[in-house]
Amino acid sequence: MMRTHTCGELSDKNVGEKVTLCGWLDSKRNHGGVLFLILRDLYGITQVVVEPKNNFFSVAENLRSEYVVKVDGEVRKRPEGNENRNLPTGGIEVLMDKIEILNTSEELPFAIAEYINVSEETRLKYRYLDIRRETLKKNLVIRSNIAQVVRNYLVKNKFYEIETPILTKSTPEGARDFLVPSRINPGKFYALPQSPQMFKQILMISGMDRYFQLARNFRDEDLRSDRQLEHTQIDMEMSFVDEKDVAVVVEGMMKEIFSSIGETIETPFIDMEYDEAMEKYGTDKPDIRFGYEIKDITEIFKNTDFKIFRQIIDSGGVIKAINAKNVHNYSRSEIDKLTETLKLNGAKGLVWLKMKDGKIESSIIKFLKDDDIKNLNEKLNITDGDTVFIASDNRKDILKYIGILRNEIIKNDKNPSKKWAFLWIRHFPLLEWKADENRYDATHNPFTAPMPEELYKLDIKEELENIKSCQYDLVLNGVELGSGSVRNHRKEIQEKIFRLMGYDDRQIQEKFSMIMNALSYGAPPHGGIGIGLDRLVAIICGYESIREVIAFPKTTSGLCPMTDAPSAVDEKQLKELHIKDI
RNA sequence: GGGGUUGUAGUGUAGCCUGGUUUAACACGUCGCCCUGUCAAGGCGAAGAUCGCGGGUUCGAAUCCCGUCAACCCCGCCA
Numbered sequence: 001m002m003r004t005h006t007c008g009e010l011s012d013k014n015v016g017e018k019v020t021l022c023g024w025l026d027s028k029r030n031h032g033g034v035l036f037l038i039l040r041d042l043y044g045i046t047q048v049v050v051e052p053k054n055n056f057f058s059v060a061e062n063l064r065s066e067y068v069v070k071v072d073g074e075v076r077k078r079p080e081g082n083e084n085r086n087l088p089t090g091g092i093e094v095l096m097d098k099i100e101i102l103n104t105s106e107e108l109p110f111a112i113a114e115y116i117n118v119s120e121e122t123r124l125k126y127r128y129l130d131i132r133r134e135t136l137k138k139n140l141v142i143r144s145n146i147a148q149v150v151r152n153y154l155v156k157n158k159f160y161e162i163e164t165p166i167l168t169k170s171t172p173e174g175a176r177d178f179l180v181p182s183r184i185n186p187g188k189f190y191a192l193p194q195s196p197q198m199f200k201q202i203l204m205i206s207g208m209d210r211y212f213q214l215a216r217n218f219r220d221e222d223l224r225s226d227r228q229l230e231h232t233q234i235d236m237e238m239s240f241v242d243e244k245d246v247a248v249v250v251e252g253m254m255k256e257i258f259s260s261i262g263e264t265i266e267t268p269f270i271d272m273e274y275d276e277a278m279e280k281y282g283t284d285k286p287d288i289r290f291g292y293e294i295k296d297i298t299e300i301f302k303n304t305d306f307k308i309f310r311q312i313i314d315s316g317g318v319i320k321a322i323n324a325k326n327v328h329n330y331s332r333s334e335i336d337k338l339t340e341t342l343k344l345n346g347a348k349g350l351v352w353l354k355m356k357d358g359k360i361e362s363s364i365i366k367f368l369k370d371d372d373i374k375n376l377n378e379k380l381n382i383t384d385g386d387t388v389f390i391a392s393d394n395r396k397d398i399l400k401y402i403g404i405l406r407n408e409i410i411k412n413d414k415n416p417s418k419k420w421a422f423l424w425i426r427h428f429p430l431l432e433w434k435a436d437e438n439r440y441d442a443t444h445n446p447f448t449a450p451m452p453e454e455l456y457k458l459d460i461k462e463e464l465e466n467i468k469s470c471q472y473d474l475v476l477n478g479v480e481l482g483s484g485s486v487r488n489h490r491k492e493i494q495e496k497i498f499r500l501m502g503y504d505d506r507q508i509q510e511k512f513s514m515i516m517n518a519l520s521y522g523a524p525p526h527g528g529i530g531i532g533l534d535r536l537v538a539i540i541c542g543y544e545s546i547r548e549v550i551a552f553p554k555t556t557s558g559l560c561p562m563t564d565a566p567s568a569v570d571e572k573q574l575k576e577l578h579i580k581d582i
Numbered sequence: 583g584g585g586g587u588u589g590u591a592g593u594g595u596a597g598c599c600u601g602g603u604u605u606a607a608c609a610c611g612u613c614g615c616c617c618u619g620u621c622a623a624g625g626c627g628a629a630g631a632u633c634g635c636g637g638g639u640u641c642g643a644a645u646c647c648c649g650u651c652a653a654c655c656c657c658g659c660c661a
Contacts, residue, residue, distance in 0.1 A: 064612095111593080176659085227660070
């Protein structure tokens with residue numbers, strides 16, 4: 001072994017031992033006589049002392065930042081009063097005998113220290129230096145630990161880890177595929193998987209009973225702080241299950257993950273119908289660490305003289321309100337800012353009402369009768385300091401606007417009721433009408449099964465958009481962590497859904513032959529879920545951006561500043577792939 | 583595809599709105615000298631930027647305008 005200890009493990013117990021440490025020179029403090037070297041590796045930092053009489057003093061004195069060194073020495077207690085209590089190894093130091101330079105380093109673009117601010121672009125270009133820093137290093141360790149907890153848990157619960165192909169068939173559904181030209185088959189392409197969806201279902205049909213994989217999914221769509229071209233999913237599928245069975249497995253897994261980082265979460269998670277979530281929170285991924293329920297107040301204004309509400313109500317629209325309670329009276333400029341945000345998203349305006357020093361103030365105060373205020377108070381429980389926001393529009397758009405509004409209010413609330421708020425959103429609509437393409441589309445994926453009691457609606461045209469499905473989303477603190485469903489295991493139902501989506505028999509055969517064929521040979525009832533590992537780890541580590549928990553992420557334009565990918569390729573390569581140069 | 587914000591020594595920022603005392607400032611880092619108990623060590627000194635790139639307006643542009651590239655955020659998109 002090159003080293004006897006790491007830089008993070010020596011303590012009082014080792015005093016008197018001869019040790020050898022390897023690491024990077026974090027910093028050097030030269031006092032003209034005594035010289036301190038701070039050695040760093042993954043595990044921590046250790047102080048090395050070099051005395052002037054040491055034969056290697058001049059070697060040590062001339063070290064530069066991030067030189068890689070091997071130090072032989074003796075562990076000794078630091079002199080009285082010179083301990084560093086902020087450091088696990090701060091009680092001891094290594095009195096150097098000998099030093100060997102294993103490698104040198106150029107001057108760094110930025111110091112390996114937490115307190116140095118560096119732009120994300122520079123961090124990505126020198127990712128290997130960024131990872132040497134404490135934060136990113138810690139994030140990657142946490143991520144690895146979580147992945148390990150997941151594997152252990154699933155294996156313990158009789159899941160088998162099975163790899164599915166990265167080179168697979170392009171599917172017409174969903175996101176844009178990444179295509180890989182086939183050299184051997186001119187003019188043909190593989191696609192990188194958007195998810196192992198069909199393969200995992202086929203593994204159930206294969207009788208593997210329970211499958212999982214930490215699967216990489218690829219989507220050629222624009223990036224965001226919570227979206228990369230490739231992301232990792234905890235992908236799983238189970239046979240002979242209903243939605244509750246899947247939930248039990250996932251909840252158990254989350255419990256173990258959180259307990260591994262010293263956190264407690266409550267199970268079972270809250271169940272919420274999709275319709276209820278939309279009605280109460282205006283979104284299918286509500287952050288229920290906060291209240292701020294949306295209330296329908298259309299009834300209160302049914303006889304109003306306020307022109308805008310009048311028109312909305314007369315044309316079948318609705319009026320909804322949120323009481324921003326326990327925040328503070330919003331100032332005029334804060335309200336203006338909120339209004340601006342809503343308008344950017346297409347809303348027409350925002351009405352406000354607040355109670356200040358026991359008096360009601362409002363942008364529509366002259367239209368409010370005493371009865372209106374009484375009714376509003378009953379519905380919204382308005383007390384001093386509250387600001388109520390009221391928006392109106394048609395039934396469809398209002399939910400979006402009021403959902404955005406609620407999110408803005410949440411941002412101003414620093415007091416969540418709890419740290420981790422998990423919930424299941426259940427029974428999404430199965431189909432939605434796509435007017436521009438003149439067909440129905442699966443709201444989730446085409447393999448999601450309708451709820452058994454809704455099956456008959458598949459044959460009633462007027463009911464198609466009302467069919468509830470066995471789809472469930474897992475939401476944590478307002479973030480969509482994962483999505484799953486009980487699948488169609490009966491071929492004729494799957495066929496019916498494809499037809500509603502506008503595919504004829506020939507297209508079904510062409511595009512989905514593998515799953516359709518497999519479904520005809522005794523497919524068991526099955527269901528599963530895919531949970532975004534990047535998002536999960538990001539939330540746990542306290543980030544909005546998943547780039548902070550990915551070792552080598554891409555920028556928002558899909559570039560990698562470190563490798564310079566994507567890049568141009570040789571003409572020869574293109575020729576082999578039968579691709580014409582552009 | 584669209585909108586917004588940003589781009590100034592190695593790093594992070596100020597200056598830009600209101601063009602000229604700017605010889606572009608500050609902090610950290612780097613380099614040199616001093617210093618025997620520091621730990622984001624300290625003291626003294628030095629080097630380092632044609633202000634993302636291209637064009638325009640102007641007597642004069644880091645500063646105003648247009649274009650372009652890149653980063654970040656958002657909409658679309660993401661079953």
